[in-house]
Structures are given as structure tokens and as C-alpha cells.
Amino acid sequence: MRRFFLIATPYAWLLLLFLVPFAIVVKISLSDTALAIPPYTPKFSWVDGIWAYLSQLDFENFIFLTEDDLYWKAYLSSFKIATISTALTLMVGYPIAYAMARAPSEWRPTLMMLVILPFWTSFLIRVYAWMGILSNEGYLNQLLLWSGIIDTPLTILNTNTAVYIGIVYTYLPFMILPIYSALERLDDSLIEAAEDLGCSRLTGFWLVTIPLSKTGIIAGCFLVFIPALGEFVIPSLLGGSNSLMIGKVLWEEFFSNRDWPVASAVAVILLLLLVIPIVLFQRNQQKQQEAEQ
Amino acid sequence: MNRTSWFNVVSLTLGFAFLYIPMIILIVFSFNESKLVTVWAGFSTKWYGELMQNEAFLNAAWVTIKVAVFSSTIATVLGTMAAYVMVRGGRFRGRTLFSGMIYAPLVMPEVITGLSLLLLFIGIGLDRGVLTIVLAHTTFSMCYVSVVVSSRLVTFDRSLEEAALDLGCSPAQAFRLVTLPIIAPAVISGWLLAFTLSLDDLVIASFTTGPSATTLPIKIFSAVRLGVSPEINALSTIMIAIVTFGVITTSLVSKHQMVRQKREEQEAVRN
Numbered sequence: 001m002r003r004f005f006l007i008a009t010p011y012a013w014l015l016l017l018f019l020v021p022f023a024i025v026v027k028i029s030l031s032d033t034a035l036a037i038p039p040y041t042p043k044f045s046w047v048d049g050i051w052a053y054l055s056q057l058d059f060e061n062f063i064f065l066t067e068d069d070l071y072w073k074a075y076l077s078s079f080k081i082a083t084i085s086t087a088l089t090l091m092v093g094y095p096i097a098y099a100m101a102r103a104p105s106e107w108r109p110t111l112m113m114l115v116i117l118p119f120w121t122s123f124l125i126r127v128y129a130w131m132g133i134l135s136n137e138g139y140l141n142q143l144l145l146w147s148g149i150i151d152t153p154l155t156i157l158n159t160n161t162a163v164y165i166g167i168v169y170t171y172l173p174f175m176i177l178p179i180y181s182a183l184e185r186l187d188d189s190l191i192e193a194a195e196d197l198g199c200s201r202l203t204g205f206w207l208v209t210i211p212l213s214k215t216g217i218i219a220g221c222f223l224v225f226i227p228a229l230g231e232f233v234i235p236s237l238l239g240g241s242n243s244l245m246i247g248k249v250l251w252e253e254f255f256s257n258r259d260w261p262v263a264s265a266v267a268v269i270l271l272l273l274l275v276i277p278i279v280l281f282q283r284n285q286q287k288q289q290e291a292e293q
Numbered sequence: 294m295n296r297t298s299w300f301n302v303v304s305l306t307l308g309f310a311f312l313y314i315p316m317i318i319l320i321v322f323s324f325n326e327s328k329l330v331t332v333w334a335g336f337s338t339k340w341y342g343e344l345m346q347n348e349a350f351l352n353a354a355w356v357t358i359k360v361a362v363f364s365s366t367i368a369t370v371l372g373t374m375a376a377y378v379m380v381r382g383g384r385f386r387g388r389t390l391f392s393g394m395i396y397a398p399l400v401m402p403e404v405i406t407g408l409s410l411l412l413l414f415i416g417i418g419l420d421r422g423v424l425t426i427v428l429a430h431t432t433f434s435m436c437y438v439s440v441v442v443s444s445r446l447v448t449f450d451r452s453l454e455e456a457a458l459d460l461g462c463s464p465a466q467a468f469r470l471v472t473l474p475i476i477a478p479a480v481i482s483g484w485l486l487a488f489t490l491s492l493d494d495l496v497i498a499s500f501t502t503g504p505s506a507t508t509l510p511i512k513i514f515s516a517v518r519l520g521v522s523p524e525i526n527a528l529s530t531i532m533i534a535i536v537t538f539g540v541i542t543t544s545l546v547s548k549h550q551m552v553r554q555k556r557e558e559q560e561a562v563r564n
Contacts, residue, residue: 002465007385010375010435014394017432021409024416096308099301111305113544118312120536122493124510124517125529129315132322132521137331139318172312222400230402232496237517247404254408254500264412267405278400 022271029061029264061265071249071266075273078246081160081235082228085167089224090217092168093175097216098209100176101183112180119173126170127237134162134238158240166234171227175220182216183209215288222281230270246270316533323526330521340527350528353512357492360423360508364430365487371431372438372487373480377468379439380446398436406433407500414501421503429501430491437490438483445479446472478547485543489536 065071100111118126133139134157141153156162186209194204210217232247239245246266254263323341327334344350375395382388398406410429414421453475457467473480495510502508509528516525 003382006374007378007382007391010371010378010439011387011391013371013432013435014375014391017410017413017428018394018398021413024412025405025409028412092308092311095300095304099305099308102298102301103305109544109548113540114309114312117537117540118316120489120540121316121533122510122529122536124493124495124513125319125532126315128513128517128521128525128529129319131517132330133315133318135331135521139331142331169311169315226400227402230404232404233514247402250404250408251496260412263408267408270402271405274400274402278397281400282396 025264025267028261029268030059031061031261061261062269064262065265065269070244074244074246074249075269077244078229078231079273081163081167081243081245082225082231085164085171085228086221086225088164089168089171089175090221093172093220094179094217096172097176097179097183100180101186108184115173115176115180123170124233127166127233130162130166130169130238131157134165157238158243160239160243162238163235163243163245166238167224167228167231170234171224174223178219178223179213179216182213186212215284215291218284219281219288222277222284226274226277226281229274319526320530320533323523323530325523325526328523330523330526340523341531344524344527344531347524349507350509350512350524353507353509356423356506357509360426360430360498360506361488361491364427364491365434365484367427367431368435368438368487369480369484372435372483373442373476375435375439376441376443376446377472380443395436395439398433399440401433403494403496404500407497410497411500421501422505425501425503426498426506426508429497430487430494433497434487434490437486438480441483441486442476442479445476449475478550482543482547485539 096115100108100115103111131138135141136153136155136157138157140156141150144150145153156165190212191204191208194208195201199207230247231245232251235243235245235248236251239248250263250266250270253259253266322330322333324336324338325333326337326339375391379392379395407429410425410432411421414425414428419425449472453471454467457471458464462470493510494508495514498508499511499514502511513525513528516522
């Protein structure tokens with residue numbers, strides 16, 4: 001009885017507040033837009049039975065999404081922005097994680113804390129900090145003008161470049177930590193063996209260190225890519241009108257256009273796009289756990 | 294091996310400069326006299342004074358703290374239960390679905406979580422406000438708590454629990470007297486994580502709130518959209534200071550605890 005209670009409480013909570021809401025999103029994505037509030041007309045009642053339901057399913061919102069260029073472009077450009085910024089985060093994060101793993105062991109807890117600290121600081125504030133740096137009269141332009149590198153201020157804020165910088169900056173800890181934990185476990189004698197057998201330092205790194213930190217790299221990339229794909233705050237604060245991202249489109253569809261069925265359809269497709277990376281990520285994590293045991 | 298090459302020193306220096314310089318600039322310019330945030334005009338704390346008189350921000354801060362305390366506390370209870378079920382619960386029907394529902398919210402885009410919860414609240418006719426934000430925050434943060442707690446449960450020696458049961462404890466007593474004290478640090482860090490996640494959240498709160506409840510991130514976001522302002526810099530500085538203090542204190546406390554635990558274990562072995 002006690003065991004039942006223990007299982008049932010969190011189970012029921014998640015069913016009611018996680019799974020059922022998704023069912024509602026799917027259901028509303030298949031409804032007509034109406035002007036009443038809530039702005040949708042339900043297409044489904046249990047009384048009708050499944051067959052009646054299937055016969056009156058309405059894919060009009062999904063057809064609408066395929067017909068309007070905006071949505072295609074938004075999905076594609078989110079995918080592009082998420083991919084490029086994941087690659088950039090990896091390039092920035094790997095050397096840091098590597099250097100942390102090589103640092104004297106008495107430094108490592110402090111270095112770890114320095115990486116984790118920004119993660120606990122408000123996401124919104126960290127994005128906001130870049131607005132002052134990147135704007136036309138911002139600190140970066142002031143510095144570059146003062147040092148004589150440029151004559152006219154660079155336009156960075158409200159472009160995709162600013163979005164890349166924002167994503168790399170805010171998600172960097174998610175890249176560093178899994179790579180660091182993979183590199184820290186790495187047995188140094190393997191690299192020494194490679195060097196004894198005639199590898200240069202660089203080849204040794206390429207042939208031994210990188211493959212052995214692969215699970216960390218994969219985990220880090222997914223931890224950046226998945227949230228970056230649906231990102232809303234960064235493109236709306238740092239990006240311009242042309243940095244189209246699907247999280248922003250969904251937000252505007254919902255809050256500005258008040259078109260709930262289309263917003264739901266956008267969400268359903270985003271979710272379908274995320275299923276593949278999420279499954280791959282889970283598999284990577286499982287492999288890692290098995291390797292540890 | 295400690296091969297501290299120049300390359301590693303450079304990448305650490307550049308990396309941490311990248312992570313910290315934006316926040317340092319933010320803090321420095323919160324003490325700027327001028328309203329123009331990008332031009333330094335002398336030291337002043339007047340923006341802090343103005344912030345303290347801004348009732349809209351103070352109200353929003355109060356709502357945010359209320360939401361964070363309630364949601365993180367409920368999330369800690371539910372998340373610890375979920376972790377216990379996952380690690381010690383054995384097999385039961387629907388276990389796969391259960392673990393899926395625990396891991397999925399961790400990677401779900403916030404816009405989707407927010408939208409789906411809003412549609413649920415409207416569907417069941419619940420008035421949107423503090424209660425709905427608490428429900429929403431509890432749902433995603435209990436998953437984080439459960440991940441943190443279960444990673445501790447996995448590594449702990451089960452024979453301790455079995456010994457307690459053999460010595461006549463009921464399962465509930467064994468949990469209270471043996472399991473809970475051992476996993477307590479993980480439960481506390483789970484609570485802190487849930488608390489911070491709730492304090493930070495903009496997207497889910499925007500979807501699930503009504504006109505009666507505005508949280509601090511919602512307030513900050515609408516102010517920041519208009520551009521950089523010294524008042525927001527001051528507010529950010531206060532938040533950064535609180536977080537830094539919290540993180541450093543908890544890490545020192547947990548380090549202290551770990552040292553003590555190790556010493557106790559060694560003594561136990563010696564005896």
C-alpha cells in the first residue's frame with residue numbers, strides 16, 4: 001500500500017501535468033481557429049468514438065504551415081543557428097575542458113566552481129549583459145574604436161552573430177562539464193604509450209584523447225543543440241528581425257496573433273524534430289552508464 | 294599528470310575571461326552615475342536607491358520568491374519520491390513511461406512546456422496566477438531534483454538499509470533514519486537547483502501566469518526589450534551577488550561535510 005502511494009503520487013503528477021498537456025496540444029493543433037476565447041473549437045469528444053474522430057481530423061493547420069514560407073524558413077534557420085552555435089560552443093569549450101582536466105588536481109574544484117557559477121546565475125541576466133557589450137555604442141565598439149582597429153562602429157547586436165555569441169556564452173557550461181568529466185577519467189598512460197610508440201603530441205591527441213572523450217563530446221553537443229533549437233530569449237533580445245527562430249515564431253503566434261491552433265501545430269512539429277536528437281542523446285547516456293559499470 | 298603547458302594556461306585564461314567579463318562589466322556599470330549606461334560618469338549608488346523605491350519590481354520580486362519557495366519544496370518531495378521509486382522501486386507496470394516522463398522535461402524546449410501547460414489550465418478552467426506558475430515550475434523542477442537525488446541513491450551502499458531492516462526498523466523508519474540522512478546533501482542541492490530554476494524562468498512563467506501575478510524575470514524581460522538600463526544593471530548585480538554567495542557557501546559546506554564523512558568512514562574501518 002505504501003509502495004503504491006510512493007509510486008502513484010509522482011506518477012500521477014507527471015501524467016496530469018506533463019503527458020495530458022501534450023495530448024491537449026496535439027488535439028488543439030487539429031482544431032479549427034475560431035475567434036472566441038479560448039480561440040479554438042474542439043474537434044473531439046469521447047462520445048464520438050475513435051472512428052468518428054479519425055474521420056473528422058483536421059490537418060488544416062499543418063497544411064497551413066507547409067504553405068506559408070515563414071514556417072519552413074523558421075525551422076531551417078533554427079536548425080542552422082543551433083548547429084553552427086553547437087559547433088562553436090564545442091570549439092570554445094573543448095580547450096577549456098581539456099585545460100581543466102590537465103590542471104593540478106588541487107585547482108580543479110575551484111575551476112569546476114568557476115564553470116558552474118555562471119550556470120546558477122540568471123539566464124536572462126547573462127543574455128542581457130551582452131546587449132550592452134554588442135550594441136553600436138556598446139563597450140566592444142568603444143574598445144575597437146579607441147584602439148583604432150575600426151573607424152565606424154560594427155553592427156553586431158540584432159544580427160545572427162549576436163545570437164551565436166549569446167548561445168555559446170550561455171550554454172558553454174553544458175559543453176564543458178561532460179567533456180571535462182570524460183577527460184578527467186582518461187588514463188594518462190594511454191597517451192604516454194602513444195607517444196612512446198612514435199606519435200607526436202598532436203597525433204596522440206587526435207588518435208587517443210579525442211576518441212576517448214567521444215561520449216563527453218556527444219553529450220555536450222546534445223545538451224547545447226536541443227535547447228538551442230527551441231531557444232526564445234536569445235533571438236528575441238540579441239537577434240534582429242531576420243534571425244528567425246522557431247521558439248520566437250511560436251511565442252509570437254501565441255501572444256501576438258493569438259492563433260492557438262497554429263501555435264500548437266508549430267509545437268507538435270518542433271517536438272517531432274526533437275525526438276531524434278533526444279533518442280540519440282538517451283542512447284549515448286546509456287552507453288556511458290554501461291561503460292562506467 | 295600535471296602538464297601545465299602554455300596552451301592550457303591560455304585557454305583557461307581566455308575561457309574564464311569570456312565567461313566573467315560580461316558580468317563584471319554589468320556590475321561595474323550598475324554603479325555608474327549617468328543614465329547612459331555605456332558612458333562612465335562617476336561612482337554612484339543611486340540606481341540601487343531607485344530600485345528600492347520601484348514598487349513594481351519589489352512586488353514582482355515577492356511573487357517570484359513565493360513561487361520559488363513553494364514550487365521547489367513540492368518538487369523536492371515529489372522528485373525524491375520519484376528518484377526512490379526509480380532506483381529502489383524494482384519493476385512495476387509503466388516503469389518505462391515513468392522514466393521517460395522524468396527525463397523528457399529536462400530536454401523539452403520551454404516554449405512547448407509552457408504552451409502545453411497553459412492549454413491544460415484553460416481546459417480545466419483554472420484561473421491563472423501564482424498557483425498555476427507553482428504547478429508548472431514544480432512539474433519541470435521535480436525532474437531535475439529526481440536526477441540529482443537518484444545519482445546519489447545509485448552510489449550508496451544498500452547494505453546499510455538492509456542492516457536497519459534486519460535490526461527491526463520498518464521500511465519507513467529505515468528511510469527516515471538511514472537513507473534520508475545519507476542522501477540529505479543531494480536532496481538539499483536538488484532543492485537549491487529547483488529554487489534557482491524557478492527564480493530564473495521567464496518562458497514557462499509567461500505562458501502560465503495571468504494578469505494578477507508578474508514574476509521578476511517577466512518584469513526584467515519587458516524592461517530589457519526597450520534597451521539597457523542602469524536600474525536593471527543594479528538589479529542584476531544584486532541577483533548575481535546572492536547567487537555567488539549561495540554557491541560558494543554550499544560548496545564550502547558540502548566540502549566540509551565530505552571531509553568529515555571520509556574521516557568517520559576511516560575511523561569506522563579502523564575500529
